[in-house]
Amino acid sequence: MAATAAAAPAAFAASAAPQPASAAGMIRPASIAALAPQADILRAGTIWASNLRAGTLQSGQSGALQSGTATLDGFARPLLMAARHRTARQIAWRMLTRKHWSAAYQYPYLRRLWDRESSWNIHAENPYSGAYGIPQAVPGAKMSTAGPDWENSARTQVRWGLDYIRDRYNSPRRAWLNEEAFGWY
Numbered sequence: 001m002a003a004t005a006a007a008a009p010a011a012f013a014a015s016a017a018p019q020p021a022s023a024a025g026m027i028r029p030a031s032i033a034a035l036a037p038q039a040d041i042l043r044a045g046t047i048w049a050s051n052l053r054a055g056t057l058q059s060g061q062s063g064a065l066q067s068g069t070a071t072l073d074g075f076a077r078p079l080l081m082a083a084r085h086r087t088a089r090q091i092a093w094r095m096l097t098r099k100h101w102s103a104a105y106q107y108p109y110l111r112r113l114w115d116r117e118s119s120w121n122i123h124a125e126n127p128y129s130g131a132y133g134i135p136q137a138v139p140g141a142k143m144s145t146a147g148p149d150w151e152n153s154a155r156t157q158v159r160w161g162l163d164y165i166r167d168r169y170n171s172p173r174r175a176w177l178n179e180e181a182f183g184w185y
Helices: 010-015 088-098 103-118 140-146 154-168 172-182
Strands: 003-005 026-029 055-058 070-072 075-077
Touching (some): 088 103, 103 172, 140 154
Antiparallel strands (some): 003 055, 026 070, 070 075
């Protein structure tokens, strides 16, 4: 498959010959800035989709592109890799939809919240409070209710964190509003 990209890096543009593509298989840059979290959320194998400021990239194409947000079949969302290679941000995006939240609406709040709490680091630890992991659970061991691998698994930590947010605040947006108002959630 091929790509057409006006702003793509020279190495990519030189190696790709334009070919027609169906609308369903095309990846286009999204205009929703709030959905452009960190670069690693958009990694799909060797595809990086942010420097596609103009043009399209078909799924399956590899290239030396950077990061951004893509529109797949008309819906802005992060590009997802195979389950074993997903970042914590990608896991969170998928879990938001599985927990029946609008990921497009709730994810920006969750991103801000956990950027502030732990920078999405699964090993983040607060030596003063004993908070641990992405959601900064106090104590960290209570994340074991979401899985035995809570110390090293982004998936388990995100699962526990989203369950906590649902039980306590009903949504990532409300958790973020509490974080802004009081400095904690």
